[in-house]
Amino acid sequence: MQLKIYNSLTAEKEIFKPILEGNVGMYVCGPTVYSNVHLGNVRTFLSFDFIYRTLMHLGYKVRYVRNITDAGHLTDDGNVDNDRFVKQTRLEKLEPMEIVQKYTVDFHKVLDMFNLLPPNIEPTATGHIVEQIELTQKLIDTGFAYESNGSVYFDVLEYNKRGLNYGELSKRNIEELFANTRDLDGQGEKKNPQDFALWKKASPAHIMRWNSPWGEGFPGWHLECTAMSTKYLGETFDIHGGGMDLKFPHHECEIAQGKACNGAAPVHYWMHANMLTMNSQRMSKSTGNYILPMQLVTGENDFFEKSFHPSIVRFCFLQAHYRSVLDISNDAMIASEKGFLRLMEAVKVLNSITPDDNRQSEFSLIEWKKKCYDALTDDFNSPILIAHLFEAVKYIFALNDGKETISTADLEELKSTLNAFIFDVLGLQTVEENNNEKLDQTLKVLIELRNQARKSKNFELSDQIRDKLLAEGIELKDGRDGTSYVLN
Ligand code: AMP
Ligand code: ZN
Numbered sequence: 210m211q212l213k214i215y216n217s218l219t220a221e222k223e224i225f226k227p228i229l230e231g232n233v234g235m236y237v238c239g240p241t242v243y244s245n246v247h248l249g250n251v252r253t254f255l256s257f258d259f260i261y262r263t264l265m266h267l268g269y270k271v272r273y274v275r276n277i278t279d280a281g282h283l284t285d286d287g288n289v290d291n292d293r294f295v296k297q298t299r300l301e302k303l304e305p306m307e308i309v310q311k312y313t314v315d316f317h318k319v320l321d322m323f324n325l326l327p328p329n330i331e332p333t334a335t336g337h338i339v340e341q342i343e344l345t346q347k348l349i350d351t352g353f354a355y356e357s358n359g360s361v362y363f364d365v366l367e368y369n370k371r372g373l374n375y376g377e378l379s380k381r382n383i384e385e386l387f388a389n390t391r392d393l394d395g396q397g398e399k400k401n402p403q404d405f406a407l408w409k410k411a412s413p414a415h416i417m418r419w420n421s422p423w424g425e426g427f428p429g430w431h432l433e434c435t436a437m438s439t440k441y442l443g444e445t446f447d448i449h450g451g452g453m454d455l456k457f458p459h460h461e462c463e464i465a466q467g468k469a470c471n472g473a474a475p476v477h478y479w480m481h482a483n484m485l486t487m488n489s490q491r492m493s494k495s496t497g498n499y500i501l502p503m504q505l506v507t508g509e510n511d512f513f514e515k516s517f518h519p520s521i522v523r524f525c526f527l528q529a530h531y532r533s534v535l536d537i538s539n540d541a542m543i544a545s546e547k548g549f550l551r552l553m554e555a556v557k558v559l560n561s562i563t564p565d566d567n568r569q570s571e572f573s574l575i576e577w578k579k580k581c582y583d584a585l586t587d588d589f590n591s592p593i594l595i596a597h598l599f600e601a602v603k604y605i606f607a608l609n610d611g612k613e614t615i616s617t618a619d620l621e622e623l624k625s626t627l628n629a630f631i632f633d634v635l636g637l638q639t640v641e642e643n644n645n646e647k648l649d650q651t652l653k654v655l656i657e658l659r660n661q662a663r664k665s666k667n668f669e670l671s672d673q674i675r676d677k678l679l680a681e682g683i684e685l686k687d688g689r690d691g692t693s694y695v696l697n
Contacts, residue, residue: 210267210582210586211224211225211586212224212225212267212586213225213586213587213588214448214478214480214588214589215480215532215588216477216478216479216480217378217456217479217480217481218377218378218476218478218479220380222587222588223478225447225478226477227269227447228443228445228446228447228477231268231269231270232269232270232271232272233264233269233270233271233272233447233448234271234272234274234442234443234446234447234448235257235260235261235264235271235272235273235274235442235446235447235448235449235450236274236275236276236434236437236438236441236442236446236448236449236450236476237254237257237273237274237275237328237449237450237451238275238276238278238434238450238451238452238455238459239275239276239277239278239331240254240277240278240312240316241278242277242278242279242308242309242312242313242316243308243309243312244312244494245312245315245319245501246312246315246316246319246501246502247492247493247494247499247500247501247502248485248487248492248499248500248501248502248505248522248537249484249485249491249492249493249499250452251319251320251323251485251502251526252482252484252485252526252535253451253452253482254275254320254325255323255325255523255526255527256450256482256526256531257275257450257480257482258320258325258326258636259527259531259589259591259634259635259636260448260450260480260531260589261273261326261328262326262633262634262635262636263585263589263634266585266629266633266634267585267586271329272329272330272441272442273328273329273330274328274329274330274331274332274437274438274441274442275328275330275331276331276332276333276334276433276434276437277309277313277316277331277332277333277334278334278430278433279306279309279313279333279334279335280333280334280335280338280417280427280428280433305416305417306335309333309335319502319503322502322503322506322519323502323519323520323522323523324519324520324523324636324637324638325636326636330441332437332440332441334428334433334437335417337433337436337437337440338419338428340436340437340439340440341407341408341428341432341433341436342408342419342421342422342428344407344432344435344436344439344466344470345361345407345408345421345428345432346422347470348361348363348407348466348469348470349361351469351470352364352367353367353368353469353470354407355400356423357398357399357400358398358410359410359423359424359426360398360406360408360409360410360423360426361406361407361408361423362398362399362400362404362405362406362407363404363405363406363407363462363465363466363469364400364401364404365383365401365403365404365405365465366383366400366401366403366404368465368468368469369383373465373468373469375403375461375465376461377461377464378456378457378460378461378464378479379456379457379458379460379461381457381461383403386403387401387402387403405429405431405458405462406429407428407429407431407432407466408421408423408426408427408428408429408432409426409427409428409429410423410424410425410426411425411426411427415427430459431458431459431462431463431466432466434459434463435463435466435467435470435475438463438475439467439470439471439475444467444470444471444473444475445467445471445473445474445475445476445477446475446476446477447476447477447478448476448477448478448480449463449475449476449478449479449480450479450480450481450482451481451482452481452482452483452484453481453482453483453484454484455481456481460479463475463476464476480531481532482531482532483531483532483533483534483535484534484535485526485534485535485536485537486534486535486536486537487499487500487512487536487537487538488512488536488538489536500512500513502519502522503696505517505522505542506518506519506522506696507695507696509693509695512539513539513542514539514543517542517546518640519638520549520637520638520639520640521542521545521546521549521640522542522545523635523636523637524545524548524549524552524595524635524637525537525541525542525545527591527592527595527635528545528548528591528592528595529591529592530588530589530590530591530592531589531591532588548595548599549637549640550640551599551602552598552599552602552631552637553637553639553640555601555602555605555606555627556627556628556631556639558605558606558608558609559605559608559620559623559624559627560624561609562605562608562609562615562620564615564616564617564619564620565614565615565616566616566617568614569614570613570614570615570616570619571613572604572613572615574619574622574623574626577597577600577601578622578626580597581594581597581598581626581630584596584597585634591635594630594634594635595635598627598630598631601623601627605623652678652683652694655674655678656685656691656692656694658674659671659674659675659685659692660692662674678694682696682697683695683696683697684696684697
């Protein structure tokens, strides 16, 4: 079985050859922890969780590193995010690391809800300042970077003069880049507008700052990933992933930094996950077209008619290939729910099938299994894999109806293969039947009892109901249209 991976660098599907046989080093750019992750972010992390699970299922020993951006991105050379961070800090009167902690905890909670496996190493940018200063110094020493007014910039023109090619990943031509960019943020410090910050001088208002040979400042976002991936995976490693929007400039800069530092390409296979859109518009905080993962799960939002179990969301995401744009809408979620429930019903039904060793079946388990693995190893094609799983579902229901037959050995194999695909590789989880509906009904009864208590002025009881529910993480909210609840 040969695994093929679409490499964004070559724009081709290539046969995967790990550097060390049987082992995979994989780095994925993590979240910026200055606000809650939205569902679009979750899609990217979920795509790589599926890839991680598949690699392990195929027998690879994987070291999966996914960082936490708690410094660099907030302090990129554009300073935009940094300003936002400063404002929010004042607004909420929180320490920067308190914000970082709050949203890191939220990030872990959200990913856990969707059954994502934790990476093997989750390094933070603030925990690797020393490594970033060392890399910056190395780039200055080798002539790839220069200091300017307390900041240090990567010299893109110098990089290209030495026969290297800035723009190789995003297929951008450096001359065009120079022609089309105006230097709005370098304040004249840069030699060229395309030069990017490795280290940035901190203004007096800047809260996150460290001492360096160039004065007090903070590291550039691109450098943190180079520092951490090199530290934990080596100067050259197998797979680097992230969302499509990180190709340029972030990953382009990582390639330049890696090549300039070590004289070799840092990554063999660049993988980019495509975007999540909602009602045909890209999900993004800045446009307001976004939904927080919890809002989809509780149903507390203006976009969907009902709530959806996290496993149904996961199933919906995996019904699209990681390189395709995925649009979610109310109809798409309802269709996914139907498919998911049928798949889970088949898993249940399979346990009650009685084998028959005397009759031959039309269904070839060997061929079916091969088709599933072909899909999985063809650049992690989850929608095709799921389509094949539904062939097995059809067979299982035919077995249940007595229209098909299966031998004892095949039954065991079908059970173990199906379970492995559904639970280990796709990472789906069973949903307790009507669990959500039952909880909803129960809470409505409690809300009604509280209303009655209030009407009869029994405030002790009504407050007790509210407080006890709150202690269990269920918050009642009194609004103009009555009382609703939020699961915290
Ligand atoms: P950020 O915290 O902004 O650095 O984003 C974390 C990850 O989410 C990155 O890999 C982004 O590429 C990815 N991302 C951002 N928006 C979307 C979206 N609408 N769909 C899928 N992935 C996204
Ligand atoms: Zn990164």
